[in-house]
Amino acid sequence: MSSAVLVARSSSWSRALINISPYTFSAVGIAIAIGVSVLGAAWGIYITGSSLIGAAIKAPRITSKNLISVIFCEAVAIYGVIVAIILQTKLESVSASQIYAPESLRAGYAIFASGIIVGFANLVCGLCVGIIGSSCALSDAQNSSLFVKILVIEIFGSALGLFGVIVGIIMSAQASWPAKTG
DSSP: OOHHHHHHHHHHHHHHHHHSOHHHHHHHHHHHHHHHHHHHHHHHHHHHHHHHHHHHHHOTTHHHHTHHHHHHHHHHHHHHHHHHHHHHHTOOOOOGGGTTSHHHHHHHHHHHHHHHHHHHHHHHHHHHHHHHHHHHHHHHHHOGGGHHHHHHHHHHHHHHHHHHHHHHHHHHTTOOOOOOOO
16 A cells, blocks of 8 residues: 555544544443443353352352352442443533534543443453352362362452453543533
8 A cells, every 4th residue: 555545544544533522432431331341240150150050060059159259240240330320420511612622532532441441351350250250169069178269369350350440440530521611
């Protein structure tokens, strides 16, 4: 490709990104935060639950105490809901003349980036907690002394979601919309 074509393409991409409403970016970021977090929780529950049901056939005693792994997975979805609520409170209306102001664009991009970080951090956290919860159920069925040891590792895996929430909240602090002018 010639350099003129590359410049024209990059120009059209930047023009497209600037012409999309910051409210659209904000809404997509909030949707990703909650949607992908719930997907991570569901995936983790699926992984943990299937192993828990299978291992409970050999050792029915593990069913009630290994439900803690499912609760850890569910916490991932709650992280996404909390951040989506926080991001929603960051939205403010601005006048039509200020919708594409640099402050508005920065606020929209900050909420979008925050939603992406929280959503995908919670997706990875849900998978991590699901896999560790699966291992916890299977090993507890074999040797009950391993339950607490693997549960500690699962707690560390669950911290990944909290790190994503913290980074998302810090990033959303950059979302300050311009003051309305009459």
